[in-house]
Amino acid sequence: MPRIRLATLVEAPPERVFDLARSIDLHARGQARHRERAIAGVTSGLIGPGQTVTWEARHFGITQRLTSRIVAFDRPRSFRDSIVSGAFARFDHDHLFEAEGSGTRMIDLFDFESPLGLLGRAADSLFLARYMTGLVKERALSIKRAAETDEWKSLLR
Numbered sequence: 001m002p003r004i005r006l007a008t009l010v011e012a013p014p015e016r017v018f019d020l021a022r023s024i025d026l027h028a029r030g031q032a033r034h035r036e037r038a039i040a041g042v043t044s045g046l047i048g049p050g051q052t053v054t055w056e057a058r059h060f061g062i063t064q065r066l067t068s069r070i071v072a073f074d075r076p077r078s079f080r081d082s083i084v085s086g087a088f089a090r091f092d093h094d095h096l097f098e099a100e101g102s103g104t105r106m107i108d109l110f111d112f113e114s115p116l117g118l119l120g121r122a123a124d125s126l127f128l129a130r131y132m133t134g135l136v137k138e139r140a141l142s143i144k145r146a147a148e149t150d151e152w153k154s155l156l157r
Contacts, residue, residue: 003111004109012152017106025155053067081095090111093111096108096109104147
């Protein structure tokens with residue numbers, strides 16, 4: 001099963017970066033090219049412990065839905081969201097935040113497993129791991145951009 005690890009240095013305090021990482025509105029903005037939008041659960045603002053969000057988006061030309069729940073939460077150090085329902089057999093995304101100098105090292109650990117056994121594992125290694133890495137990078141860059149500019153002020157009132 002693929003595991004993605006991405007570290008991003010953000011010139012902003014951990015509390016700001018942590019809260020931007022759980023912003024439904026920022027996530028939707030950052031994934032607009034996939035027409036991603038929250039349609040159930042927490043649909044705007046900040047998601048918190050035990051809460052769920054259902055996302056609808058187009059990937060590979062197919063409209064898909066995925067529901068995840070915040071299953072661990074330790075502000076401003078870490079949180080985890082895990083799949084409740086959707087196209088993956090398993091999906092866990094750990095978000096870690098470490099103070100570093102005047103900023104924050106944001107670390108994404110993303111583990112997933114496709115359904116369909118051997119066929120799913122083949123898809124994971126042939127193209128899905130690379131595609132998901134791109135999505136995680138896009139999201140990290142959108143958090144970095146918002147945290148390092150005044151954009152964060154409209155998202156974290």
